[in-house]
Amino acid sequence: MTDGTETTPAHRYTAALAGQIERRWQDYWADHGTYHAPNPVGPLAEQDKQLPSDKLFVQDMFPYPSGGGLHVGHPLGYIGVDTFARFNRMIGRNVLHTLGYDAFGLPAEQYAVQTGTHPRTTTEANIANMRRQLRALGLGHDERRSIATTDVEYYRWTQWIFLQIFNSYYDEKQDRARPIADLEKEYEDGTRATPDGRPWSELSRVERREVIDSHRLVYISDAPVNWAPGLGTVVANEEVTPDGRSERGNFPVFRKNLRQWMMRITSYADRLVDDLELLDWPEQIKTMQRNWIGRSRGANVRFAAGDAHIEVFTTRPDTLFGATYMVLAPEHPLVERLTANEWPEGTDERWTGGAATPGEAVADYRREASRKSELDRQENKEKTGVFTGSFAVNPVNGERIPVFIADYVLMGYGTGAIMAVPGQDQRDWDFATKFGLGIIRTVQPSEGFDGEAFTGEGPAINSTNEDLSLNGMGVEDAKKAIIAWLEEHGHGEGTVQYKLRDWLFARQRYWGEPFPIVYDEDGLPIALPEDQLPLELPDVEDYSPKTFDPEDADSEPQPPLAKATDWVEVTLDLGDGPKKYRRDTNVMPQWAGSCWYQLRYIDPTNTERFVDPENEKYWMGPRPAEHGVNDPGGLDLYVGGVEHAVLHLLYARFWHKVLFDLGHVSSKEPYRKLFNQGYIQAYAYVDSRGFYVPADEVEETDGRFFYNGEEVRQEYGKMGKSLKNIVTPDAMAENYGADTFRFYEMSMGPLEISRPWATKDVVGAQRFLQRLWRLVVDEETGALRVSDAELTDDDLRRLHKTIAGVREDYAELRFNTAGAKLIELNNYVTKVYGATQATPRALAEPLVLMLAPLCPHIAEELWHRLGHPDTLVYGPFPQADEKYLVEDTVEYPIQVNGKVRSRVTVAADAGKDDVQAAALADEKIVALLAGGEPRKVIVVPGRLVNVVL
RNA sequence: GCCCCCGUAGCCCAAUUGGCAGAGGCACACGACUCAAAAUCGUGCAAGUGUGAGUUCGAGUCUCACCGGGGGCACCA
Structure with missing residues (x-):
């Protein structure tokens, strides 16, 4: 460790010196507002400064300010984004980069509960600590724009956006959200019929409200939700793991009917899938979003069953002729009606479950199914089920087919009922073979197919009735033909299904945004007027929610806010005189604040609006000239981990689209380009x-x-306290300096790759910076050691080649190779000038400038010592001169049958023939040819020659 | 089970996208400095690209199969 003992030269770039330099420049940047990015209009506009049209808006994923502070893994992405931002600032762009805090939510609250202090106190202390840690890294953030979701002035606008969504409905015809007032007008003037057909004027006040409320984009529903007793709150589908537990805390989750706020994200399902095409995002994330939304196109088909109709959803209506039985989910509402009194004559014993009557069999099976957890159902893929004793009629051919209940059909998807086509579906095949049911192939399997169900492409077979034949058609054509037939005969219609469900938006916790909603004497939700925002969280005696035995499925949520009776019971004048109201006692989920924070970064101090449209347009608006005609807009680079693929990234897209529909923003998407960093x-x-x-x-x-x-x-x-392997940025800064840490972290590999931390390797980065320092500063005296010497031809070539390479690397986020090129140049300069009196200024300066995005403090210091009074944050970044990039001569390797045998050097502008002639004249090649003629000679200009014998 | 990504010196990683396998760092060895050591500086060492086939004049790069690691989905009709 270099710690400035007496044997170390006084002016060596040690950790101690680095620390002094770093603190000095951090102060300078803060004092000078170096990273303040001007806005077009409003409080952050700069009158006297020309606003560059060339802008860059970069963003890191919102961190949660944890009590434990940062370890070296956390800032990986921040440093990468900062390096990119700094490079772009140096080439003249107006760069917006800041970092805020996602400070609401369960972890903040749980931490506060553990430490026994108010969540705000804990949260603010954690934010202060994290700001300190980040400042020490030299991140170039515009600190004026750093917000926390817990700031009252921030969540005021979160509540405002909530009300925008509350006061909107989805117009299916125009395929966009519109103000709810437009819908009310349609009902009033009769353009839209009421659900029961009565004129609008005849509906009571409550009835009208109920009609309107049922259309809102955020609405209260009484439906099965995910209740986690151990957490004391309900959670969204997206927060439940595949094995039925809460992502946060890993508590069991139960489906329970509760009155809850839901956001109508399903109205946006198509646009959320389709617009993925417009985004420059990793394919992996797009796939995860597509899977989650789960759009499948198919048909609803109705089968007559006695006096009832069973409606099924199928993606393969073309296989309808192969339907040999039907299955309802055990919970399906028609099950009771379809359960026969006794087994039909000749019922297969395998179908009865050993019961004397269908009623008993069904009751037994349903009981057993209800006892199975999600996990059991998934793990046990052995098909089970019982016959209901009823038959349905296949609408295409009049065949009577038996109706079963089985738990491989889920109530939550499609219609909760299927037509079973064992010939083309493996699950149905498994069930059919176990229960001895018929199998009809309706798609000709491909040659040599020896599997069971055939799910591939092929011509339809066995698919005719009196007025329809699908035989010979491919799958797609057959689907179209059968859907047309079903629609014509009233048996069904083409339709689209989604796996995506509406977003459960309420949490029964304390530390979140209160809903700006009150309930009147009829229990109807009423939006608070905008001038009553923000609605602040009340202080409560006990802000921890009531939690239960994690397994206690029968418990009920008890929100902490309900105990704040003085706050809940309120008298307000909402336009018709003072009346008593009751406040909503839920809070919003943590995701609410992160749904729109990029917009507040743009205009953090605007008190009139959540963001000024002109500022939004400048920073996020579509730029077809640069990004193509389909550019949806959005910020220019968003970097974060892959773990928010279907949570934050889906919710934020949804909110942004609502705001777009309502005309509040000009961009269709919040994040134009997404980049997933790896993990340390x-x-x-x-x-x-x-x-x-x-x-x-x-x-x-x-x-x-x-x-x-x-x-x-x-x-x-992972790195973790309990694993006793934490390394902190504070320790790195103390032992090596922040610049060394930044350089090392960026040089470990490409930003998107996960890699192991190795403290012992950090010394490589430190040695590099020490060598560079030594080229400019005399270690013994501290004097500048640069000269005005002319550069040699070799110097110029090396320098300009580095400039060209480094520019490209920075622009493409390849910081590891940019760093390597700088080391390479530095090693060259050291070799040539390290032992001389001085380094040519014309080498030292570009080296310092090119280093600045990665190691801003040492670069500023050297730039300053080189005699420049101003910061280098705004450049200039060196430009490569083409004339030094072309070589006079090229050395060609000569391969014989693909193996390098010799080399020749020829003029760079030599033609193919000259190169070939030179290669064939080479003595080693002549010897290898031994007088014979080569079969072929391949000359790749600028690369190599290959002689084929 | 299905889909996607990744396997290059002892380790972390490069390789102009089909053209000489090596840019950079760590470790290691030797040398310089030192009374000595550390730090520093210099010099050097190292794999034929997970395995096997194929396409090609030429494969780390393209194709197929397999092995190993990581991730996603998983009775979604």
């Missing part, structure tokens, strides 16, 4: 008892690991 992982070590030992005290010998002499086992994964 770490080794952890476990001793023979299974306990973790401090990773930084483990020693490696011959590939084995020892702690206090005892052998320990190496594990690889």
